[in-house]
Amino acid sequence: xxxxxxxxxxxxxxxxxxxxxxxxxxxxxxxxxxxxxxxxxxxxxxxxxxxxxxxxxxxxxxxxxxxxxxxxxxxxxxxxxxxxxxxxxxxxxxxxxxxxxxxxxxxxxxxxxxxxxxxxxxxxxxxxxxxxxxxxxxxxxxxxxxxxxxxxxxxxxxxxxxxxxxxxxxxxxxxxxxxxxxxxxxxxxxxxxxxxxxxxxxxxxxxxxxxxxxxxxxxxxxxxxxxxxxxxxxxxxxxxxxxxxxxxxxxxxxxxxxxxxxxxxxxxxxxxxxxxxxxxxxxxxxxxxxxxxxxxxxxxxxxxxxxxxxxxxxxxxxxxxxxxxxxxxxxxxxxxxxxxxxxxxxxxxxxxxxxxxxxxxxxxxxxxxxxxxxxxxxxxxxxxxxxxxxxxxx
Amino acid sequence: xxxxxxxxxxxxxxxxxxxxxxxxxxxxxxxxxxxxxxxxxxxxxxxxxxxxxxxxxxxxxxxxxxxxxxxxxxxxxxxxxxxxxxxxxxxxxxxxxxxxxxxxxxxxxxxxxxxxxxxxxxxxxxxxxxxxxxxxxxxxxxxxxxxxxxxxxxxxxxxxxxxxxxxxxxxxxxxxxxxxxxxxxxxxxxxxxxxxxxxxxxxxxxxxxxxxxxxxxxxxxxxxxxxxxxxxxxxxxxxxxxxxxxxxxxxxxxxxxxxxxxxxxxxxxxxxxxxxxxxxxxxxxxxxxxxxxxxxxxxxxxxxxxxxxxxxxxxxxxxxxxxxxxxxxxxxxxxxxxxxxxxxxxxxxxxxxxxxxxxxxxxxxxxxxxxxxxxxxxxxxxxxxxxxxxxxxx
Numbered sequence: 001x002x003x004x005x006x007x008x009x010x011x012x013x014x015x016x017x018x019x020x021x022x023x024x025x026x027x028x029x030x031x032x033x034x035x036x037x038x039x040x041x042x043x044x045x046x047x048x049x050x051x052x053x054x055x056x057x058x059x060x061x062x063x064x065x066x067x068x069x070x071x072x073x074x075x076x077x078x079x080x081x082x083x084x085x086x087x088x089x090x091x092x093x094x095x096x097x098x099x100x101x102x103x104x105x106x107x108x109x110x111x112x113x114x115x116x117x118x119x120x121x122x123x124x125x126x127x128x129x130x131x132x133x134x135x136x137x138x139x140x141x142x143x144x145x146x147x148x149x150x151x152x153x154x155x156x157x158x159x160x161x162x163x164x165x166x167x168x169x170x171x172x173x174x175x176x177x178x179x180x181x182x183x184x185x186x187x188x189x190x191x192x193x194x195x196x197x198x199x200x201x202x203x204x205x206x207x208x209x210x211x212x213x214x215x216x217x218x219x220x221x222x223x224x225x226x227x228x229x230x231x232x233x234x235x236x237x238x239x240x241x242x243x244x245x246x247x248x249x250x251x252x253x254x255x256x257x258x259x260x261x262x263x264x265x266x267x268x269x270x271x272x273x274x275x276x277x278x279x280x281x282x283x284x285x286x287x288x289x290x291x292x293x294x295x296x297x298x299x300x301x302x303x304x305x306x307x308x309x310x311x312x313x314x315x316x317x318x319x320x321x322x323x324x325x326x327x328x329x330x331x332x333x334x335x336x337x338x339x340x341x342x343x344x345x346x347x348x349x350x351x352x353x354x355x356x357x358x359x360x361x362x363x364x365x366x367x368x369x370x371x372x373x374x375x376x377x378x379x380x381x382x383x384x385x386x387x388x389x390x391x392x393x394x
Numbered sequence: 395x396x397x398x399x400x401x402x403x404x405x406x407x408x409x410x411x412x413x414x415x416x417x418x419x420x421x422x423x424x425x426x427x428x429x430x431x432x433x434x435x436x437x438x439x440x441x442x443x444x445x446x447x448x449x450x451x452x453x454x455x456x457x458x459x460x461x462x463x464x465x466x467x468x469x470x471x472x473x474x475x476x477x478x479x480x481x482x483x484x485x486x487x488x489x490x491x492x493x494x495x496x497x498x499x500x501x502x503x504x505x506x507x508x509x510x511x512x513x514x515x516x517x518x519x520x521x522x523x524x525x526x527x528x529x530x531x532x533x534x535x536x537x538x539x540x541x542x543x544x545x546x547x548x549x550x551x552x553x554x555x556x557x558x559x560x561x562x563x564x565x566x567x568x569x570x571x572x573x574x575x576x577x578x579x580x581x582x583x584x585x586x587x588x589x590x591x592x593x594x595x596x597x598x599x600x601x602x603x604x605x606x607x608x609x610x611x612x613x614x615x616x617x618x619x620x621x622x623x624x625x626x627x628x629x630x631x632x633x634x635x636x637x638x639x640x641x642x643x644x645x646x647x648x649x650x651x652x653x654x655x656x657x658x659x660x661x662x663x664x665x666x667x668x669x670x671x672x673x674x675x676x677x678x679x680x681x682x683x684x685x686x687x688x689x690x691x692x693x694x695x696x697x698x699x700x701x702x703x704x705x706x707x708x709x710x711x712x713x714x715x716x717x718x719x720x721x722x723x724x725x726x727x728x729x730x731x732x733x734x735x736x737x738x739x740x741x742x743x744x745x746x747x748x749x750x751x752x753x754x755x756x757x758x759x760x761x762x763x764x765x766x767x768x769x770x771x772x773x774x775x776x777x778x779x780x781x782x783x784x785x786x787x788x
Contacts, residue, residue: 001511001513001565001601001602002510002511002658002659002662002663002666003509003510003511003512003513003666004513006509006510006666006669006670007659007662007666009666009669010662010665010666010669017467042463042464043459043463044459046457046458046459047458047462052453052454052458055449055453055682056450056453056454059446059449059450059453060446060450063440064440064441064446064642065437065438065440065642067645068441068642068643068644068645068646069436069437069644069645070436070644070645071645073411103675104498104647104675104676104677105675105677107675107676107677108675108676108677109675110675111673111674111675112675115397115400116396116397116400117395117396117397118397119395119397119398133672136669136672136673137672137673137675139673140672140673140674140675141673171395207395208395248458248459248462249462250462250463250464251461251462251463251464251465251678251680251681251682252462252680252681252682253498253677253678253679253680264396265396265401268396268401268404269396271404272396272397272400272401272403272404275400275403275404275530276400278527278530278531278534279505279530279531279533279534280505280534280674280675280676281497281498281499281501281502281503281504281505281506281531281534281674281676282498282501282502282674282675282676283498283499283501283502283647284645284647285647285680286645286646286647286679286680286683287645287646288449288645288646288682288683289680289682
């Protein structure tokens, strides 16, 4: 018999995928340019030319056996060193190549990090709203996800609310800043308080509580701010990164786990990730892509469009009377819906060809997510349509 | 605390990796061309130029968003269709794109296939000698690997011996032909008998016993034979393939699970693989590589060197008095060692700069594996050295 757990998962529907399929189908009817599809978090700007050039050069000039051969089981040494050097230079860290474990994007990074610092049955705390793929990631590690609400005024962490949920089974805290879906960027104040709290809680419960920091949006921050580097605020941190967003390479599956050099068992965690890989069938991200990214590790796509889009949407939402926290980064914004039933709100918006994702899927009904990784021109037209929708329906 | 199971795995040593590291270190002393390193199964011929050309073309001509964007969760449709068409054309199958699940090589394919057709606690049978990574793959699925000896005269399956190990907990049989480490190619007779046996056993135990066929060496077969297509012999087959060997792309992590259209629950298994991926952090093989392989799906590297090497080594082994089964494919040969303690034999060979892997790691002491994916000139020199070793030591 086939596996019943995975079979039953087939009956669950992905709201985001359904919305996206609806948008595609509707696009065939009226032209996709007339469907204001804010459902998908797929980068809307091209990878930098430097990345393409480096790939072509590797393919044309380097020995194909070296380009396409197996990576060492703990990853390509040049990539690991380039990542360590870049993080050290930018954030004043002291990583060596040995602290970097290359992975197939942030998903691969989280799959490894969670298994590395939890035992089956342990609890992992995250904050709502949150990216719902955390459920299968944590379940896949055999741990249990405990969801704590973020501060609804700011989407920052409410330390007291978190502390009330920590117990002897808490192995790790899983955070995501800048945040999907809220766009919130955790402030230095939040992170300082979180670090202090985790040190206290670790002492109280007699074991280190690890911080798993999911940060694929780290380079997409607004208002001239640089995102605080989370691992600076708490030594027992595993940073999970992906180049999907900053280099617009989501399909190429490239990212890493970076283990803070001062983390408990820091020397063991990357080699353990190598062991974890064996059971997952992971065996490193693609070798060509590791070698290419190693050469462009500090480049990014032109990410400025996301801030332009955020400004247009935020201003319009405020003008139309929405309650909304101004995003500090990402390409998401997460307003409260104009009626408590966010599914109903999004269904009505859909009649105006506005495709928003109800907050229910992020464990916070009463909100909706707009992913604004789309052309600015379309964003402007969508905001006119949004005004019409609000005027006619609410 | 970090995970104790994965931490303990660090104390286990990989014999193959140690040998390979020894060979590298020794190469620094005496020149790597003088180290006869038969330890690693890394392809020794370049990827075909057609693959490089297609990659460069995609990078230079196609919209980077389409090249590097997310693959759909069940894989790139063109790649899936190209694989189905190719298998149908070559082997008279009736796959649709929906029967193909793209994976990060055979490792990814096995990780998905095993989870799809087992429940935790189930048993999976394989045949010794076998690729030892089957242990973590099966353990990662929560199942138990049961090892049955192959027929030592031929390395074919001994059906009676297998049947004695099948019971109510047997969920799947895991085979690998052409075989690592033995080089054995299962004959049509073996596969016919296996299929008939599995139908009988499925009826007797009241549930389908699935066949998981690990076939990354499918295209490396000798003597003008084409490998029998295993799924033709038993309908409940999940074929796990990798382009690592045939296209010499082991680092690019590209392969698939192909579900026989007549397999029980065939329509569910690929979508279930998509669900399994979520917990593994898999999320499809790299998009550029899927798109490129889709265009060269019937090409291979120049694989002829492996047969040349096999002939040289097989003849010399026979001449020197080794008992050895002639490989039908792969780039491995698996002779009995000249003393029962194969670790001792390999240690003595190492003093002659001959790096062989003891059979203990493949659960068959008394043998050793030679991976002959190396230059033919070096193979010839190694055979002279082997003659000297045997003459002086045995």
